[in-house]
Amino acid sequence: MxxxxxxxxxxxxxxxxxxxxxxxxxxxxxxxxxxxxxxxxxxxxxxxxxxxxxxxxxxxxxxxxxxxxxxxxxxxxxxxxxxxxxxxxxxxxxxxxxxxxxxxxxxxxxxxxxxxxxxxxxxxxxxxxxxxxxxxxxxxxxxxxxxxxxxxxxxxxxxxxxxxxxxxxxxxxxxxxxxxxxRFTDDEATRLVRAHAERATPDDIALVQEKAAGWAAALVLAARTLQASGDVVWPLANQRPVLDLLLGETLNTLDERVRTMLLRTFGAVSLTGQLAAVLSGDADAGAMLDDLAGSGLLVTAYTDDSANSLSYRYHPLLVELLRRRFATSPEGHQLIVTAQHRAALYYQSRGDTAAALRSALEADDAELVERLLLDHGPALLAAGESALVEAAFDGLPAGYVEEHPHLFGVRGLLRRVAGDVAGAVLDAAAAAESVTEAAASRPDNQVPAADAALLRLWESRYGWHDVHAAIGRARSVLAQAPAGDGSPRAVLGPERLAWLLIELGAAEIWADQQDEALGHLDEALVTARMAGHDQLIAGVLAHRAVVQHVRGQVQNSAQSAQAALDVAGEDGLPEEYAVRAQVVLGFAALSELDLEAAWRYHEGSAEAEAAGSDTVVAGLRAVLRTVLLVEQGRLSEALTELTSDPVAAGPLPSYLSRDLTLLRSWVAVLLGDQQSLDHQVSVLERSGQAAEAELVRAMTAVMHGDAGAALKLIEAGLDQPDAYPPLASAAASFRTILLGRTGDDSAADAALVDTLNRVTPQRMLAVLTTAGGEPAFLDQLRRHVAGPNPHPFAGVVLEKLSGYRSGWIEAGGMTPLSRTRSDPHRPPARRMDAVVNRARIRLTAREAEVLEQLALGNSYAEIAQALFITENTVKTHLISLYRKLGVEKRSAALRTARNVGLL
The missing domain is CATH 3.40.50.300 (P-loop containing nucleotide triphosphate hydrolases)
Known part of the structure; x- marks a missing residue:
């Protein structure tokens, strides 16, 4: 063998x-x-x-x-x-x-x-x-x-x-x-290393083969080191003399011109003949590499199918040797510096700014690093190259940024991306001040002005500056930026412009300027796509998804959010963008009654730090969580969630205020809390949500016993062109049921079709759960589906609602429709009001349920099981119940409740 x-x-x-x-x-x-x-x-x-x-x-x-x-x-x-x-x-x-x-x-x-x-x-x-x-x-x-x-x-x-x-x-x-x-293949290298180090792991062998590149000497020496020490740490300091001798012998046989070419080019990860000629300044560098690749030890050639050319890589140990033996000498260092300077200019001319910045750092050229940071810093940060940008700033001489204040904005953006909020705020202030001082003397001041405006927009969303002033400043920069080609914004570069427009759109979302936000986000999307910058494209889509969501465009928002995640790919979205996409996708899943998926998206957003500090995200997340709690029948938890607004720098945007107030109204209806309901309707009216207030009042008017009056109010509310689409769709389903109760079947059928027309484009199934709890609505829907000309979406709605039962029904929550339903088998409504110790009290629906279970003699565990809640929640309701009844124990609570008619 x-x-x-x-x-x-x-x-x-x-x-x-x-x-x-x-x-x-x-x-x-x-x-x-x-x-x-x-x-x-x-x-x-x-x-x-x-x-x-x-x-x-x-x-x-x-x-x-x-x-x-x-x-x-x-x-x-x-x-x-x-x-x-x-x-x-x-x-x-x-x-x-x-x-x-x-x-x-x-x-x-x-x-x-x-x-x-x-x-x-x-x-x-x-x-x-x-x-x-x-x-x-x-x-x-x-x-x-x-x-x-x-x-x-x-x-x-x-x-x-x-x-x-x-x-x-x-x-x-x-x-x-x-x-x-x-050269040893991977399989041969595995057997060779294990022949000398039988305990070598696959990771050990992979590292050895990566560094040795199939060279027998290096493989054996590394294996012996591994066997002796139990670990492989490169470089192999204890074996370095032998490795240097072997490679040095080969290196010394080369022509001086070839050795110079190697020294000038070994810093490149991968070389083409053209790049080698640029770095070395020798037109024959490509031919030299080809000759060296023929031997295959020092240089390996690879075929680049996409470019239809050859690329070359140096043996890792050769790179180590060259760096130690020559790069530390003054003459060798100067050769490398000169080569890296040429490389930086070469990469910059080809648009590879990351490689250009790395080469500029190797060349120790502060002025070139400065120029690259100023021109391309935001683009590199948006591309996820924050470590490189940080290295570039660290590589500048001490005090350099202070002497070149136009860099404050880029460094502020770096610190913001890196999570150094305090540093970013300081740089933002310095950037704003430097722009003001330099405005008269720098004709090209638009670049640092844009960075300062971008940072100010970011700060304004957290209440550190007036958002309207920040928006005005950014719009001014966009309006005044000059360019020779007639485009007023080209001087900023596509990446910086797109990022500024994204931040402007985000601030406008916070400032309740939705139309303006969409306009700037659309411009940002076009700009980012022209630049081919996936992270910026994804950022635009994530913000646009929020605008579409707050306008009730559920499916459109979900498509934008998913597109943001898809565009970002394996690199992933920055957290502040990703959390927006997750919240919006959670609402879309909820809209289609996929509660499991909705919870997953909610939990993903809750893990992000940005969810707590960004008011828009925090507010949307609170709304999503509350709706999910209601759908699971956890009404007391939902009520707790709604006790206060999210922490915000100033008044909440109208859409967040609207959504939170509508939710509070809905929970109040389910719990039978008329006083709280009336208060929330007045809040809607005071906050400029008149159409929504009118619809809520119309949908709850049926509880007063006049279905005809309720129908008139709903019709008037639906005539309002600016009514929130999900709320209007829910009101349309109420109208359908009320018309059916009056016996006007043709009008009810027309109302059903109108309801389906409203919910179909955005698949707003969740708004129909109240109607879906009404047997008459499901019966009408079945007749429609079986009829001669059913609505295209009717079958989907019927299937979803027939198999779905809201948790709040099991928890005892009652809607205006269920409270007024004519049903001989329905038990009489619980009494919720009473006078105790000369004071009027009102129980919540859940407290009334707990009281009934208490009267049956059930334990805490049995009550929790019967009501699908936890024992701790049972105890919480009992504490509230005892307080209202003015008692301290079960027997006294039951006695008092019977005396005042609550049992």
Whole structure:
């Protein structure tokens, strides 16, 4: 079986430089091993072997031709490969001669016999052929030119020899294996490392292979380090002399011009021939890389299918060596600085600003770093490159930003993105001040002015500045920004402009200026798409989703929110954008009565820090949670959730105030709290929500016993063009039921179609849950679906409502429709009011239920189970109940309740 020694040299030793000691032996710096076998004998078989059949197959093929060359630097396993191949061949009874290059002995005599006409020449392996004396090399040339078929030569050398290899290859008489062929594949590397470090994990091996890039010497040394210490930490400091010797020997054989090119280009992760020429200043750099890739140790070539070209990468250990040996010298450092400066300009011209900034940092060019930060800092931050921008600021000299105040805005944006709120606020103030002072003297002041305005908009949403003043300032910047191409905003650049427009739209959402917000967000979307900037596109979509939601456009908002998440892709949305998308998607799921999905989105938004500090998000999240609690029948928790408005810097936007007030009205209706309901209706009227107040009053008017009057009020409310669509759809369903109660079937059918027309575009199923709790409405819907011309959405509505039962029904909540339903089997309404100790009290619906369960003699646990609430909630209701009744224990509560007619 073919076996390849895991060691990289002969007899388990490796060359050292200048007589260096390795494993206790002094090494000859010119040889791969210090102890050579006697002439004509193969080196002793190695102790640790791994199978590499592919290379043995190649040698078997090569020995059928006159010449096989194995050309690769030291440490690539040439000798081990050939010695193992020879050993296997001899065990099979085949002859082969082994000749060391440093002592060729009777090679001359063997070549003379070979040219004497031997029919089947025996293979001759010449190890270290680069050490052959010139006379021996000349004799090899003569034989290969005059009678190539008379020999079968296998030469292992560290570099190409002056023999006619190319001529023979053209004639099909020669085969050459180089470093790229000797590199260990991932599978081979795994077996090699584990041969020396049996406890190596897959992660250990992956790291070793990544750094060693298939080089036998580095693989073995790393494996030995791992076996000894239990860990692999690069660079391998304890093995560095050996690695440096091996790579240094190869590096020293290169032309000075090639070494200079390597030094100027090794900092690039991946090179093309063109980029190498730019970095090195040498037009032939691409040809040099191609030649180096031919050997495959120092440089590896890769095909870039998208660009239809080659790219090159340097061996990781070569990069380490160059950085240590040359980059620390003044001359080497200057070469690198010059190259990186050229690279920065090159990348900037190609629009790769991140690479340009990295190169500018390597070049230690403060002015170039400044220019790149000012021109492209916001774009890099929006692209998620905050670490790079932070490194750029850290790399500037001390006090540089203070001397160049136009950078305050970019640094403020960086600190905002990084979560350093205090630092961002300080930089925002400095940016605003610098713009004011420089306005008269800087004709191109629009860029820092835009950054200052952007930061001021952000601050205004948290109450640190007047939002209307911040909006006005931003609009002024947008109106005055000059540009030579006729576009007033082009000077800001597409990324900075899009970000400014997004922040302006967000501030306008907070300031209740929805039309203006949509206009600026649409402009931001066009700008971000022109720039091809996915994160900015996603940010626009997330904010636009909020505007669409507050306007009752449920499905449109969900599409925008999902598009925001999709555009962001694997990188994900920044938290302040993602939380908006999650809340909106939660409302969309709720609208389709998918409570499980709605809770998931709510919980995702609740985990974000931005949800608590951003009033718009906090308000929407509170509304979503409250509706979900109501739908689960957790009315007391919902009531607690609604006891106060979200913390806000100033009055809440009208849409948040509207939604919270409507929710409070709805909970009051379910609990039968007329006083609270009346108060919420007045709040709607005072806050400018007259249409909504009219609809709420109309929907609850039926409780006063006059269905006809209630119908008239609903009709009047539905005629209001600016009524909130979900509320108007709910009112339309009320109208349908009330018309059915009057016996006007044709009008009821027309009202049903109108209701379906209202809910269909945005799939607002949740607004129909009240109607869905009415048997008459479901019966009417069934007749409509079975009729000759059913509404396209009627079947979906029927299916959803038939299988859905709101939790508040089980919790005892009652709507105006259920309170006034004509149902002989319905139990009489509970009495909720009474006079206790000369004071009038009113129980909530849940307190009345708890009182009834208490009268049945049930325990706390049994009451909780019967009412689908927790024991703690039972205790909370009992405390409130005892307080209202003026008692302290169960028996007294039951006695008092019976005396005043509550039981």
């Amino acid at each position: 073919n076996r390849l020694v895991s060691n990289f040299g002969k007899n388990h030793v490796h060359p050292g430089e200048g007589g260096a000691r390795v494993a206790g032996r002094r090494l000859d710096p010119t040889h791969e091993a210090t102890r050579q076998p006697a002439e004509g004998r193969t080196p002793r078989p190695p102790l640790t072997l791994v199978t590499r059949e592919r290379l043995h197959d190649a040698l078997d093929l090569g020995v059928q031709s006159p010449l096989t060359m194995v050309v690769a630097p030291a440490g690539t396993g040439k000798t081990v490969l050939l010695s193992d191949w020879v050993t296997r061949r001899r065990r099979s009874g085949q002859s082969v001669l082994w000749v060391p290059g440093q002592s060729p002995g009777d090679l001359h005599e063997h070549l003379d016999r070979a040219t004497g006409g031997q029919a089947e020449p025996d293979p001759v392996v010449i190890d270290d052929a680069h050490l052959l004396p010139p006379a021996a090399v000349g004799e090899l040339c003569r034989v290969l030119q005059e009678s190539p078929q008379s020999v079968r030569l296998l030469l292992a050398a560290r570099y190409d020899l002056p023999i006619p290899v190319s001529e023979l290859e053209i004639r099909g008489l020669a085969l050459t294996l180089r470093s790229r062929d000797l």
